[in-house]
Amino acid sequence: MKKILVTAVLMFTALHAQNIYATFDVEAEKAAELSLTSSGTIEGINIDVGSRVKKGDILLWLDNDDMKEAVELAKAQLELARVDAKFAQRNFERYEKVKNVIDAGEYDRYASAYETAKSRLHEAQVNVRYKQALLEKTILRAPFDGVVSDKPVEVGDVVSGAMIKVLLRLQSAKANTLKLKVDQKYWTKLKPGQTFRYRVDGETGQREGKVSIVYPTANNANRKIIVEVPAKGIVPGLFGEGEIEAD
Known part of the structure; x- marks a missing residue:
């Protein structure tokens, strides 16, 4: 009787459990394109690509x-x-x-x-x-803790407040987000809290996370629904694939 009960439970679980395949891109939790509204010549730059900065740090400044x-x-x-x-x-x-x-x-x-x-x-x-x-408008400060991901300007470049130009790009350093793309046919089965097991391209080990957000709309172009999973220690811009455990 016990064996029959266990078998029935396993069969029920198999019938009601479903793994949903998804690909994803790794995005920074925070990302910003920084600029100045003042005009002038860049006099100094304190950072370079890859520099880690704290909120409020001076990144660059104009001749002021x-x-x-x-x-x-x-x-x-x-x-x-x-x-x-x-x-x-x-x-x-x-x-x-x-x-x-x-x-x-x-x-x-x-x-x-x-x-x-x-x-x-x-x-x-x-x-x-x-x-x-x-x-203060001639000084560019970090709006949050992060890493400089791009520095398209150098000392001596001219900045025009009338034509806003991206001076630096900053992204969060520690926390990132996986943007999953899931087939829209699974829209009724997706919900926050579900487990997502995945591999990042170039890694052999498996990672695990929890669904935090399920977008309420599907993309008309590719018929995909976006799902977010928080992650740490992954370089933004990478991609991968995995499965969501859904009931």
């Missing part, structure tokens, strides 16, 4: 000496505005204490001077932020 001087001038003007505002504040506070025993016009003059000083201080602060923002 004039903008640096503008920032320093704006900071100097801000410091003067702070001194004037503090002086005007002290005068105003002194006269405010005795405003009931002094001429109203004189009090109003110091109050007005204080308001003007505060306004100029605010304008100076805004100007510093504006100049710093212009300077």
Whole structure:
């Protein structure tokens, strides 16, 4: 009786289990084409193809000496505005204490001077932020941790903000994604969480992953559905094949 039961279970499993064949391409989890909106000549590049960078690292910058001087001038003007505002504040506070025993016009003059000083201080602060923002636009920073995959420019190349040009390409270094192409006839059998066993071209060993996303539409051109499987330690651009274990 036990043998019959085991046989029945195996037959049931065989009838209801199905391996779905799929090919895939390896893509970086994050990939970006980096550019600048400012115009100028590239003055320095800190990286090369294959360089690993951290979010916020300076990758390259334009000749921006004039903008640096503008920032320093704006900071100097801000410091003067702070001194004037503090002086005007002290005068105003002194006269405010005795405003009931002094001429109203004189009090109003110091109050007005204080308001003007505060306004100029605010304008100076805004100007510093504006100049710093212009300077920052001449500097290309890494938007996330990753590896530089392409560097089509060199020091001395001219960048035009009016014609956006790709300066660098960056992709995530650790986490990648397998983009599976599955025949659309299996669309009712695909779901997140299914196991995908696969081999990457050039490898002999088998890898394993879990389906994370099943795209809700099929490609009209090739009648394929895209399925994503997270992966690590695989070079983007490679391809392979495998099978999804589906019930």
